[in-house]
Amino acid sequence: MKLLLKAVTIASAIVATPALADNWTLDSDSSHLAYGTIKKNTVGEVNGFTNLSGHVTPDGKAEIDIDLSSVETNIDIRNERMIEFVFRKVGSAKLTADFDMSEVSGLSVGETTTIDAESVLSLAGTDVTFDAELFVARLSDTAVMVSTNDMVFLNAEDAGINAGVDTLKELADLSGITRTVPITARLIFHSDGKQAAATPASATPEIVAAAVQGDAKAGKKVFRKCSACHKLDQGRNGVGPSLHAIIGKSAGQAEGFRFSSALQDIDVVWTQENLAAFLADPKGFLPGNRMQFPGLKKEDDIVNLLAYLQDAS
Ligand code: HEC
Structure with a gap:
């Protein structure tokens, strides 16, 4: 006792x-x-x-x-x-x-x-x-x-x-x-994992501002790095969830996709700011997520990709 x-x-x-x-x-x-x-x-x-x-x-x-x-x-x-x-x-x-x-x-x-x-x-x-x-x-x-x-x-x-x-x-x-x-x-x-979401590691205001002026055409090329796993069509999941109209959506909501608990439990909206931080360092932004992608190292790529995702939705 x-x-x-x-x-x-x-x-x-x-x-x-x-x-x-x-x-x-x-x-x-x-x-x-x-x-x-x-x-x-x-x-x-x-x-x-x-x-x-x-x-x-x-x-x-x-x-x-x-x-x-x-x-x-x-x-x-x-x-x-x-x-x-x-x-x-x-x-x-x-x-x-x-x-x-x-x-x-x-x-x-x-x-x-x-x-x-x-x-x-x-x-x-x-x-x-x-x-x-x-x-x-x-x-x-x-x-x-x-x-x-x-x-x-x-x-x-x-x-x-x-x-x-x-x-x-x-x-x-x-x-x-x-x-x-x-x-x-x-x-x-x-x-x-909520702490990580609350303080995005690398979402600088510069990136966010720049995203507005990003080159959507160049962004389409960057998206090739994603397209093996992600489609933009609604409801079309592959290795990764559909990214249809992802900007402005709550994380972990794509229908029919089995998210890791890390993504399911995170309380985050995919603003351009949060997306930029996530794409620059997926594991750092959201420890425990299952996306096998090291991140985009060039700020230009991120800015252009965001412009493309915005356009495509
Ligand atoms: C090798 C496959 C793969 C590649 C490449 C990949 N992803 Fe992912 N992605 C995933 C998986 C799997 C998940 C779900 C992870 C989880 O549940 O933890 C995911 C999740 C996401 C999410 C969260 C979606 C949501 O509904 O919350 C976003 C946003 C995202 N990926 C964007 C991208 C972008 C943009 C690229 C390219 C720059 C990319 N991904 C490259 C597999 C991939």
């Missing part, structure tokens, strides 16, 4: 880690928080919590909620007893952490690092402060994994659940339940 508390703490620390200026949300399904117990000095078991939620705010404050009633010990009656006698007074546990984002923000995809995270676990009004060493891996532009780097031990006494463990021991007629619990955590966070 103490483990739970510690685990919570770890989770919060972890959450803090992935803050990279975007909004990061915990992926509950692929995250895992577990603790170990040893019964009667011989029987080792792993328990966990199935219901975690959390996020890291853009200013680097991490918050993780652990639903203590989601404890899974693999024995129903024990789950009930754990909830009734150990976690009942606690309700839910919250972990918050402030951390130095600069240690994580420089990580490129595939890179890993270890960081020290200072965390506070709040349980039923009691704050437990602790340090945890975390292993951080950048899985993709929009995913970060944080796990405990070493075994973390939680003490039931610190966590204020000693009395509950005593009761459990009597009920289960056990000669002993460990009071210090090892905890492990694996937390996966996804960025919503």
Whole structure:
């Protein structure tokens, strides 16, 4: 049970880690928080919590909620007893952490690092402060994994659940339940990508102004780079979605096309400005999108292409 508390703490620390200026949300399904117990000095078991939620705010404050009633010990009656006698007074546990984002923000995809995270676990009004060493891996532009780097031990006494463990021991007629619990955590966070959309990397006012004077004929030639995947006809999707009347449309709306979640979730209108930024650097503008195109390096090309797209609609 103490483990739970510690685990919570770890989770919060972890959450803090992935803050990279975007909004990061915990992926509950692929995250895992577990603790170990040893019964009667011989029987080792792993328990966990199935219901975690959390996020890291853009200013680097991490918050993780652990639903203590989601404890899974693999024995129903024990789950009930754990909830009734150990976690009942606690309700839910919250972990918050402030951390130095600069240690994580420089990580490129595939890179890993270890960081020290200072965390506070709040349980039923009691704050437990602790340090945890975390292993951080950048899985993709929009995913970060944080796990405990070493075994973390939680003490039931610190966590204020000693009395509950005593009761459990009597009920289960056990000669002993460990009071210090090892905890492990694996937390996966996804960025919503909205930050990238809100601050287009390279939509300079010059490009936007110039687009008005762009050469649509020259733009038609530039569109050859797109036409393998995109048609301008309404409803005609190929490898990429139809770009019919794309200027002024909301992103990810083309009917009948299966967009990546990155494009589906982004809240952006394809103004000339946003299109210019996207086409200059598709992956930078919208991390996690599935368009296999490196971007247009020449500003002239972008300006002319926008004029063509405007004309063609
Ligand atoms: C190799 C194929 C490919 C090429 C080349 C390509 N695209 Fe795409 N494009 C895609 C795919 C696939 C998507 C959908 C991506 C997703 O769902 O994440 C997409 C999405 C888009 C979108 C978003 C559409 C919407 O409805 O939100 C725009 C705009 C776009 N592409 C414009 C272009 C332009 C302009 C070019 C040429 C300069 C280009 N693309 C080149 C495959 C391609």
